[in-house]
Amino acid sequence: MKYGKIRIEDGFLVFTRHMMINNLPCKDIVWAYMRKEGADEGDDRQLSVNYLVIVTRRKKRYKFDMTEKEIHECIRILKILNPDMATGFPKGGRISLHSLPNTRDLGAIVTADDRHILPRRLLRSGELYHISESDKNRLREEYNLKTVIDLRSAEERKCKPDTIIAEVEYYHVPVVDEDVQVISNREQFVKMLAGLPDDMEEYMIRQYRNLCMDQLVLKQYAKFIDILFRQEKGAVLWHCGTGKDRTGIGTAFLLSLLGVEEDVIYEDYLRTNRYMEPKLVYMQRLVQTWPEADEKMTEKLPIIYNVKEEYLAAVFETVKKTYGSMEKFFQTVFYLKPKMIEEFRNKYLI
The missing domain is CATH 2.30.29.30 (Pleckstrin-homology domain (PH domain)/Phosphotyrosine-binding domain (PTB))
Structure with a gap:
């Protein structure tokens, strides 16, 4: 031929x-x-x-x-x-799935030493509860999906369990297993919005900062990295609810570990806003039709579907202040020595 x-x-x-x-x-x-x-x-x-x-x-x-x-x-x-x-050459872009708006392939993202992440190996996503049959088949057949890591709490999983995909191994690594509000109906959604503070940006910065100072949370992220370290073939997909906060922090740690520069990590993190925009617009219009919802609730909706650079900046600043550098953070928290880090990079970079 x-x-x-x-x-x-x-x-x-x-x-x-x-x-x-x-x-x-x-x-x-x-x-x-x-x-x-x-x-x-x-x-x-x-x-x-x-x-x-x-x-x-x-x-x-x-x-x-x-x-x-x-x-x-x-x-x-x-x-x-x-x-x-x-x-393919996805460069961290969205996989065009019908039922999942924020599922992305980190493949082709470039590192500081001019290597690239291999496509169809590392996939970040939101929950898989509503995944369609055709999207399941595509992830399994085209992306050779072998492992799913669920970062949600036990209660979240109970409310919206992952749809099982044949021949895929599932891991439950709850980053936060307490104080996560599970929203399963309109009443709970309105109650959650009403309970959010008016200064949402400061609230989220504080939440992100607290997450990366919590040793139990960091232990879970270490488990997440360990699963990736032990992966031999096929793609790994990790997710939380919308795929922006717990998934966003975990992905930032991963990209930094692979040697990706911070400005590129921020670009990947902020892509959530583009991919979740249709969902945000839909929910804003829907909430406006609810008689029990007020204007402030509508203004708070972006916190559920959007991210800001300042949130992730709080993570990097806190980690570097606490550990001195990202390299020392990986050695102390993830137990990865320089030789192991290079082995990890050789697994996913070309």
Whole structure:
């Protein structure tokens, strides 16, 4: 089978480099994705070229120009020959699932040393209670989902249990198992909104700061990292309720551990606002129709669906003030020595 200037024969990717024929075993490819260079920019039109990018276990990168159709077909065949191969370039973006608004693939996020997180390995999400059958199949088949980590309390899980996906292992790691209000009806929702303080920003900053000072909470995040450390193949998905606070802090710890710069971590954290905006707008309109709800309740709704940079900043500031640096925090709280951190990075980075 020929695609552009390469062909696939007997489990090998065959191509010519420096006047020599190369036979790359398809099993040695760890990541394949399409890259587009050049674009139409007004009257100054540039040639747009599609490339197939191949990354090997030895961290070698090859780039082949071909049509978009050829790239998709080539990746499809390579995936059949090597099911463990990562594909796509999500860069932390949302997975287009019908029933889950805030499920994201951290793949292709770049680290400070110019490595990338392998796609389809690390997935952050909100609860899986309402996941559709088609979305379950997609996570299992396309993303090879093997592990789900539920960061919610026991009461939350009882109220909205995860929908079981075949051949997936489930872990319950409750970050906070007390003082979490479980909302299952309109009356409870209104009561929760009424009980929130007027200065919501200061309230959330205090909550985030308290979480990363609580040794029991940090112990749970250490368990979360340990599960990721022991994961061998397939994707891991972790979630809380909406996938923004407990999941957001855990993801920030993870990205920092992988060597991602803080400005990139903030970008990932703040993406929640974009993906949860439709849900927020819907709830604002719905609450306005409730006679028992007042204007202040509507104003407090963003706290449930949005995040602010200041919240996560409180975590980094508190951790660095307490432990001196993120590196010392990982050694003290997660029990990860430098050699173990590098082993962890080699597992998920390329």
